[in-house]
Amino acid sequence: MISDYDFSVANRFLKYVTVDTQSDPNADRFPSTEKQKDLSRILVDELQQMGVADAHLDEHGYVYATIPATTDKKVPVLCFCSHVDTAPDCSGTGVKPIVHKDFDGKDIVLPDDPTQVISIRQHSYLKKRIGDDIITASGTTLLGADDKAGVAIIMDLANYLVNHPEVKHGDIKILFTPDEEVGRGVEKVDLAKLGADFGYTLDGGKRGTYTDETFSANGVTVTFYGISAHPGYAKGKLVNAMKVAGTF
Numbered sequence: 001m002i003s004d005y006d007f008s009v010a011n012r013f014l015k016y017v018t019v020d021t022q023s024d025p026n027a028d029r030f031p032s033t034e035k036q037k038d039l040s041r042i043l044v045d046e047l048q049q050m051g052v053a054d055a056h057l058d059e060h061g062y063v064y065a066t067i068p069a070t071t072d073k074k075v076p077v078l079c080f081c082s083h084v085d086t087a088p089d090c091s092g093t094g095v096k097p098i099v100h101k102d103f104d105g106k107d108i109v110l111p112d113d114p115t116q117v118i119s120i121r122q123h124s125y126l127k128k129r130i131g132d133d134i135i136t137a138s139g140t141t142l143l144g145a146d147d148k149a150g151v152a153i154i155m156d157l158a159n160y161l162v163n164h165p166e167v168k169h170g171d172i173k174i175l176f177t178p179d180e181e182v183g184r185g186v187e188k189v190d191l192a193k194l195g196a197d198f199g200y201t202l203d204g205g206k207r208g209t210y211t212d213e214t215f216s217a218n219g220v221t222v223t224f225y226g227i228s229a230h231p232g233y234a235k236g237k238l239v240n241a242m243k244v245a246g247t248f
């Protein structure tokens with residue numbers, strides 16, 4: 001039962017964030033950076049140590065694994081997915097996570113850059129987390145909670161299920177992807193190999209919330225046409241495409 005289970009999610013998270021897995025929007029190769037596989041290899045090792053025998057890293061940098069069913073009943077195959085890469089906007093090298101125990105609601109000043117202050121004034125959601133432990137970066141890097149929090153949760157879930165065969169479930173597929181932050185996370189997923197009927201991405205925000213509808217924000221191309229006219233007679237006729245784009 002849950003009550004006798006020693007949750008490993010926080011410790012896993014603290015370990016995973018120290019592995020630099022930043023992706024690169026300017027790279028042509030896949031995955032965009034080789035270092036993303038550093039974490040993926042750790043995940044495969046840990047899954048195999050748990051007894052998730054088919055855990056493996058494919059040539060594109062995806063981790064696939066199956067937690068075998070504990071029931072004979074025919075039930076849908078579920079997939080839990082998250083991404084190992086972190087955003088290119090801020091350094092992911094040398095991340096030093098800090099656990100702020102029993103958050104008291106006061107400003108959290110990040111020690112390596114004291115101008116970085118996390119406060120309830122700016123993030124009202126934090127008010128709900130008073131009394132909780134808060135994990136932050138040290139001030140000069142991102143933390144990488146997006147999406148190593150999701151990775152750590154899935155790993156802890158796997159560990160829990162493997163150790164609690166009395167919890168009945170069908171096959172559960174685990175998928176860790178590279179390059180989500182650069183819009184290419186699912187580009188080379190082999191859905192047939194994954195073999196899931198339904199999938200859930202753990203890549204959210206506030207605790208206790210979920211999103212049940214989304215759209216592809218991968219990219220959109222908008223073309224603006226101007227109207228050219230000889231400047232001598234252009235008054236009221238010439239339309240500058242840049243101005244139309246600006247208005248848009």
Ligand SMILES: [Zn+2]
Pocket residue numbers: 083146147180203
């Ligand atoms: Zn994310």
